[in-house]
Amino acid sequence: MTRPPPDTVRVVVTPEGCELVLRLAGPAARARAFCIDALIRFLVFVAAATLLGRLGSMGMGLLLLAYFGLAWGYPVLFEVFNAGATPGKRLCGLAVLRDDGTPVGWDAAFLRNALRFVDAAPVGYAVGLVTMGLNGDGKRLGDILAGTVVVYRGMKTTDPGGAAAVEGVEPPPFPLGTGEQRALLEYRRRAALLTPERALELAALAAPLTAGLPPEAGRARLFRLADFLLGRAVRGRD
Template sequence: MGKVLSVSDVVTGEAVIVEVRVAQLASRTAALLIDIVVQLVTLFGASYLVGVVSFTSDPALTAVIYLVLTVLVIVGYPVAFETLSRGRSLGKLALGLRVVSDDGSPERFRQALFRGLAGILEFWTLGGAPALISSLISEKGKRLGDIFAGTMVISERAPRNYGPILDMPPQLATWAATLELSRLPEGIADTARQYLMRWHDLAPAVQHEMGVRIATEMSAFVSPPPPPGVPPFAYLTAVLAERRRRDEVRLAQQAGARRPSPQWPAQQPPYAPQGYPSQPYAPQTYPSSQPYAPQPYPSSQPHALQPYSNSQRPQFQPPAPQRPPSHPSPPAAARPMPGPAAPPPAPRPSEPAPGPTSGGFVPPA
């Protein structure tokens, strides 16, 4: 069984903490009832067929056949379904439940067999009381079969929590707009998102080691590579922020495409047409030769002469010639023309050459 609305942290094989929602008690009970009904119907139907087409009259052999048939239905049904469907029986499939390992990996055959054998004792022998008590005591809602097998039942229909919205680093916005993200798997994106959410809870060495490993794995599916010197957490943040932005744009475009556009009747336009003359303004006539009429001006002098009283009109006097200097003056020095900028001085042998910012990761070629 399980707890109500319980959320548990699962540490995956990659040492990443992932939140999973433990299945509720009501949903697990409903899934169990569906499985029991299917098992009983299958058992009665198979028993009826065996009785009809029985080829022996030996009661001992008939009892053995019924016993084998019962074990196959009660134990084989959950083991076969959960192994082939990766942790789902018909009841769990109907309720959106799944059996997983304690580290979040899919259920294996050995674990399904342990759960099936323990189910004989828990449900068919003791009526489900041990399973109920164990589920109420366990933090992750485990029954005895889950404790023995190292499994737990989770709900997959709960709303997914993507955590806080990641902000795009301003220095990487231009680069992120050119990313090719169509090949990025969902699992790597979820792993990176969980790493960023838990980044402040990790030790500095673990932050760097995990960040480099996840960023290197992600860079195999994302192109172009990041600029040199970009830290792993900044690279992961930029990729996830750009991926979320593109998803929002696509959803907005789909919502706009589904929105019905208003249908205006063609015979009734919203505004009555207005009649206008063929020419908005009357043509203006202008003289063919000159656009403006010539204005009469005096042909000789633009202004009337002013008389002077018995005096001569002042005449312009040229300046007196100057004697050349006894000693020639030196020519003025020419201004130097600006030349190309001088190259920067070469670094001294003792000084190391500047390199990329430390803290980045090298993506695979």
């Protein structure tokens, strides 16, 4: 599948000298993702209403909880636990990241979605669209205050030593916290700056992600996990 052309390119330089090339998504791509998510939430709500409607007043109470969860929990949970991507964003090849290119956490995901009602005012996300047009990163108010950007998945990372290419990606076997995700990404970026022995030693310490694996296999698995979080499949050097 051909990657869509970037709306805006932003380069973030990490303290280790790595460059993250973020391809910022514009209003059109984000609108497509929003419509897909809205359709998914609508279908889930209709299914819940059909089932819970048979339970009388208790069913109505549960339906209100389901509505709240779909309106607020749906985007926050997916952005935190699914590498910054709701189902709509994933289908459109998008993801939410912090301004420095690291994964979003609970604070950023909650803040950017809590302010969605302001961006949606007065109708048709008018405030959000105007705000996106007034700043170079295409941010709505929620993104500005949360310190987040919406990017095309598949960032390129360059570093002084050149990180080793590993074929394929692998999702984490269990949810990783924000600190754990950052540590994994930093290991991926810094690996080329370490001696082979030190890189293998650090990989062996990353249990339970590398438990039972030989050092080389453990390092390769950490790379695949990091590439999954970055939303890219590395199949060779450019």
